[in-house]
Amino acid sequence: xNEVEQSPQNLTxxxxxxxxxxxxxxxGISALHWLQQHPGGGIVSLFMLSSGKKKHGRLIxxxxxxxxxxxxxxxxxxxxxxxxxxxxxxxxxxxxxxxGTSLTVxx
Amino acid sequence: xxxxxxxxxHQVTQMGQEVILRCVPISNHLYFYWYRQILGQKVEFLxxxxxxxxxxxxxxxxxxxxxxxxxxxxxTLKIRSTKLEDSAMYFCASSVSLLDYGYTFGSGTRLTVV
Numbered sequence: 001x002n003e004v005e006q007s008p009q010n011l012t013x014x015x016x017x018x019x020x021x022x023x024x025x026x027x028g029i030s031a032l033h034w035l036q037q038h039p040g041g042g043i044v045s046l047f048m049l050s051s052g053k054k055k056h057g058r059l060i061x062x063x064x065x066x067x068x069x070x071x072x073x074x075x076x077x078x079x080x081x082x083x084x085x086x087x088x089x090x091x092x093x094x095x096x097x098x099x100g101t102s103l104t105v106x107x
Numbered sequence: 108x109x110x111x112x113x114x115x116x117h118q119v120t121q122m123g124q125e126v127i128l129r130c131v132p133i134s135n136h137l138y139f140y141w142y143r144q145i146l147g148q149k150v151e152f153l154x155x156x157x158x159x160x161x162x163x164x165x166x167x168x169x170x171x172x173x174x175x176x177x178x179x180x181x182x183t184l185k186i187r188s189t190k191l192e193d194s195a196m197y198f199c200a201s202s203v204s205l206l207d208y209g210y211t212f213g214s215g216t217r218l219t220v221v
Contacts, residue, residue, distance in 0.1 A: 033210065041196050043150075043212040086150065094163050095142070097150040 003027045006087050006098035013105050019074040021101045023087030026068065034061050034072045035086040037100065043086070046072070077105045109133040113199050113213035120189055120220055128184045128216045130199030136211075138202045139182045141174065143167070143195040144215075150198070156182065189220045 005024045013019050023032070034046040047054050047061040049070065054061050058077075063070040074081055082105050087098040112131040120126050132139050141153040155162040156174055173185045182201075186193055199213040 035212070041144075041217070042214040043198060045210050045212060048210060088150070092163070094155070094165065095140075095152045097142075097152075099149045 002099075003091075003096040004087055004089055004098040006085075006101050008101060009099065010102045011104070013077050013103070015078060015105055015107050017077050017105075019077050019081075019103065019105075021072045021085050021087075021103070023070045023072070023098055024068060025070075025087075025089045025096070027089060027091045027096060029068075029089040029091050031090045032063055032070050033088040033090070033095075034070070035088060037084040037086055039083070046085075074103075077103075079105045079107050081105050109211070111199055111201055111211050111213035113197075113216050115216060116214070117217045118219070120218070122191060122220055123188050126186050126189055126218065128186075128197050128199075128218070130182045130184070130201075130213055131180055132182055132199070132201030133211055134180070136201035136203055138162075138204065139174075139176070140200040140202075141184045142198040142200065144198065145192075145195045153184070153197075186218075189218075191220050194218055194220045 003026050007022045032049045036044045036046050049061055049063045058075045060073040082103055084100040084102050086100045088095050114129045139156040142150050143153055144150045152165050154164040154168045154174055171187050175183050196215045196217050198215045202210040
């Protein structure tokens with residue numbers, strides 16, 4: 001069973017488009033992370049959320065605890081945003097990871 | 108910006124051999140984690156470590172695996188007798204607290220078992 005579901009699995013966008021990636025989870029959580037994994041494999045933590053909304057540059061992350069749902073938005077997308085975006089939730093101490101959304105932004 | 112450092116970046120080992128993957132967490136972090144990602148699959152939690160002991164471990168983390176913080180700076184993952192299915196990218200991470208402030212991943216060690 002998947003404790004974390006992401007959609008879409010793959011996403012192709014034109015440069016400049018507004019992008020939304022969704023994450024739903026089924027476990028009780030203390031925090032939710034959005035991670036970015038580059039083609040070389042390295043992982044970068046973008047956001048850690050426990051409620052509400054956070055913004056960093058062109059990235060916005062929101063979470064609705066009641067609905068067990070989070071979204072990651074990218075405004076004015078750029079080819080350098082091309083990566084796999086992973087939603088991970090923390091339940092007590094253990095993390096559960098989504099399978100990732102592969103984003104390709106075309107110039 | 109502080110980093111979590113992992114060495115080596117790539118290790119090739121023969122089946123049955125022992126391997127030690129090394130991580131240097133950020134110096135003021137107290138919680139340490141190992142994850143793995145088999146090629147093409149999602150990241151999986153292996154183990155968390157705090158106050159010199161394992162806090163939680165997944166079903167994957169069986170008797171073949173062990174972790175250690177031998178000297179106050181390094182955090183190691185040992186696989187005693189590697190199997191082909193242990194081939195994966197192994198990520199170390201650390202955080203200041205259980206609330207995940209400053210949560211940082213290392214760049215990973217790609218382990219290939221032949």
